[in-house]
Amino acid sequence: MIGGLTTTIEIASLAMAVWALISTFRNRSMDTWHLIGIGLLWLLLLGQGVVSVVMMAGGERPAEMVTFIAYLATVVLIPPACALWGLMERTRWGPAVIAFACLILPVMMVRLEQIWDPSLV
Template sequence: MVQGLTTTIELVSLAIAAWCLVSTFRDRPMVVPHLVAMAVLELLLIAQVVVSITMLVGGARPPDTATFVAYLATAALVPPACAVWGFMDRSRWGPAVIAFACLILPVLMVRLEQLWSPGIG
């Protein structure tokens, strides 16, 4: 796990969540800039997946590798799934779905860090 990348994912995710919550409270549907922000977030997550898999293949392994891989896959799949769901819902709740996904990701990132280095935190 790369600490800087993990922190960037957490901060970007929280910023998108705040933006989407503002859209929800203003009764606005999800628009293309929301999708662009989610695409950027997904690219960061894909980078984290590639780095993590590279480290796993290189021999660095967390104590519970299966759980780590499951959390990593979940983190990579939540944003696209919620982006599709949010875009299909043309009401004010579309951005709320995105905000929900973006609030889950920092928790997943913290959990991934805990699994990678169980003595930390």
């Protein structure tokens, strides 16, 4: 795992959550810009996933391999799932789904870091 990329993902996710919450409070449905934002966040997460897999293939291993892979797969699947759900929900609650997902991602990224390097706990 790359610490700088993890921090970037956490900041981008929190910024996206704030933006989606503002849309929710302004009673607006999800639009194309929300999809672009969640898509960019997803690309960052895919990058972290690829880097992690390459590092594991190179011999570096997290302390709990199965747990790490499960968290990594979940983190990578959250953005497309929330984007789809947000698109289906054509009310103000579409951006609320995105906000909720984007508030979960930083917590999961911290947990991934802790699993990768137990000395961070």
